[in-house]
Amino acid sequence: MSKKYKIAIVGIYHESNTFVENSTTIEDFYNSHFLRGFEIVTEYKEAFHEIGGMLQVLLTREVEILPLIFAEATPGGIITRDTYEELLSEVLLRVRQSMPLDGCLVVPHGAAVAEGHPDMDGDWLLKVREVLGDSVPIVGTLDPHANVSDNMIEATNALVAYKTNPHLDQRETGIVAAQLLLQYLDGLIIPRQYLVQTNVAISIEQQNTSAQPCRPLYQLAEELAQETGLLSVSIILGFPYADVPEMGTSFIVVTNNDPLKAKSAAERMEGYLTAHQEEFLGTKLSISAIIDKIGRAEKPVLLLDMGDNVGGGAAGDSTFLLSELESNQVANSFVSIVDQTAVREACKHEKGDSFQLSFGRNPDGNNLPYETKVELLDCFDGRFSEKNPRHGGQTQYNMGRTVLVRTEKGTTVMISSLRVPPFSLNQLTAFGIKPEQFNIITAKGVNAPIAAYGPVCATILQVNTPGTTSADMMTFNYRHRRRPLFPFEKEIRPLLHK
Numbered sequence: 001m002s003k004k005y006k007i008a009i010v011g012i013y014h015e016s017n018t019f020v021e022n023s024t025t026i027e028d029f030y031n032s033h034f035l036r037g038f039e040i041v042t043e044y045k046e047a048f049h050e051i052g053g054m055l056q057v058l059l060t061r062e063v064e065i066l067p068l069i070f071a072e073a074t075p076g077g078i079i080t081r082d083t084y085e086e087l088l089s090e091v092l093l094r095v096r097q098s099m100p101l102d103g104c105l106v107v108p109h110g111a112a113v114a115e116g117h118p119d120m121d122g123d124w125l126l127k128v129r130e131v132l133g134d135s136v137p138i139v140g141t142l143d144p145h146a147n148v149s150d151n152m153i154e155a156t157n158a159l160v161a162y163k164t165n166p167h168l169d170q171r172e173t174g175i176v177a178a179q180l181l182l183q184y185l186d187g188l189i190i191p192r193q194y195l196v197q198t199n200v201a202i203s204i205e206q207q208n209t210s211a212q213p214c215r216p217l218y219q220l221a222e223e224l225a226q227e228t229g230l231l232s233v234s235i236i237l238g239f240p241y242a243d244v245p246e247m248g249t250s251f252i253v254v255t256n257n258d259p260l261k262a263k264s265a266a267e268r269m270e271g272y273l274t275a276h277q278e279e280f281l282g283t284k285l286s287i288s289a290i291i292d293k294i295g296r297a298e299k300p301v302l303l304l305d306m307g308d309n310v311g312g313g314a315a316g317d318s319t320f321l322l323s324e325l326e327s328n329q330v331a332n333s334f335v336s337i338v339d340q341t342a343v344r345e346a347c348k349h350e351k352g353d354s355f356q357l358s359f360g361r362n363p364d365g366n367n368l369p370y371e372t373k374v375e376l377l378d379c380f381d382g383r384f385s386e387k388n389p390r391h392g393g394q395t396q397y398n399m400g401r402t403v404l405v406r407t408e409k410g411t412t413v414m415i416s417s418l419r420v421p422p423f424s425l426n427q428l429t430a431f432g433i434k435p436e437q438f439n440i441i442t443a444k445g446v447n448a449p450i451a452a453y454g455p456v457c458a459t460i461l462q463v464n465t466p467g468t469t470s471a472d473m474m475t476f477n478y479r480h481r482r483r484p485l486f487p488f489e490k491e492i493r494p495l496l497h498k
């Protein structure tokens with residue numbers, strides 16, 4: 001009879017945008033998902049989330065599962081020092097209390113930045129490694145919007161990234177990670193991983209894995225993965241909105257104890273990317289080019305507000321698209337805005353009342369709020385759930401108190417108190433909003449919302465809007481990124497690999 005393994009699950013999960021003014025605090029984790037013990041199993045057992053996949057595998061075996069802690073906050077600004085220290089000390093305390101362990105599954109995002117810790121994920125993973133010692137295997141998952149560091153690789157035995165963006169294979173990725181860990185414990189494999197940080201940063205706009213130019217890159221990874229001895233080939237597209245040395249695209253290859261093979265496969269991936277780097281620049285269509293297209297386009301049209309991408313850490317309060325749509329007399333549009341103060345103001349009125357309201361801010365207009373006469377259509381608690389596979393893999397969402405108003409010019413605006421990225425259509429339908437009735441629906445994201453909105457929108461257009469997640473990396477002032485890095489430096493020589 002096989003031994004009953006004792007395996008812990010631990011995760012701190014955040015995508016930190018270092019260009020955003022507001023910091024991420026412990027309250028932001030509590031407002032999203034801060035779960036301990038059995039709460040983790042309840043939340044994710046059935047979810048299309050990596051922890052769901054991990055649990056699925058572990059539950060098929062005689063494993064003692066210790067779901068210790070999973071703390072996740074909506075992407076946002078840098079995590080404050082106090083918040084990180086609080087999260088880290090709880091993680092380490094719980095890991096210590098659960099010892100001795102046979103293995104540990106870790107769930108970092110891979111793009112967390114804390115004050116004083118630009119490589120926060122590398123830091124907490126190394127500290128977990130210190131506690132566990134070298135002999136306990138640590139295997140984990142990564143979001144492909146990670147900026148992978150040597151420390152993350154050093155701290156773990158194997159890391160595997162989701163293969164899709166929108167992320168629809170998170171559960172499958174958790175399954176792969178848990179299987180690798182169990183195979184290692186069973187003595188069937190000895191995972192060895194190799195990281196190549198390339199000298200290319202793929203534009204966020206070009207990160208849809210089912211479209212060009214990503215598709216052939218993923219096909220190459222798939223072909224390589226068929227080779228004997230290769231356990232996993234991960235493409236880490238990168239998260240452009242973090243001014244850290246690791247920012248950019250990387251590859252992680254996990255082999256069965258064959259470091260040379262891992263290196264050569266990772267370098268083949270790098271060779272492909274470098275040869276095709278120009279394709280990964282993005283088109284960056286302006287709003288005026290988009291307005292020209294809207295008239296002829298099949299409705300509803302989904303306009304993706306790339307500059308105010310909530311899933312990339314932006315505030316979600318930009319009224320830029322609203323302002324452009326209304327000034328260009330584009331009728332029957334839907335826009336969502338985060339503005340707690342405006343919600344409070346609107347809630348002083350009754351449904352059906354008309355009143356003057358100012359909300360959000362326009363990054364193209366001195367950050368001033370949008371002012372208009374509105375009619376209050378509805379007011380709700382902002383909680384909704386999602387049972388289908390959607391980007392992020394979450395099932396429970398909370399926008400806080402939320403109002404629905406119609407502007408004088410006829411745009412429907414949903415104003416919420418909390419930031420929730422547009423990953424689920426239930427964000428509208430749960431409150432009686434019918435997306436198919438609009439000509440234009442705007443969503444504050446780049447690729448992630450397509451999984452939710454694609455099925456109801458006949459046309460999808462990404463708009464190069466201003467904001468803290470502008471699609472144009474050249475507009476950001478990076479001080480810490482590695483050099484040379486395409487597209488900043490055009491003449492790229494291969495980096496020297498260790």
Ligand SMILES: [Zn+2]
Pocket residue numbers: 143144145167
């Ligand atoms: Zn992601």
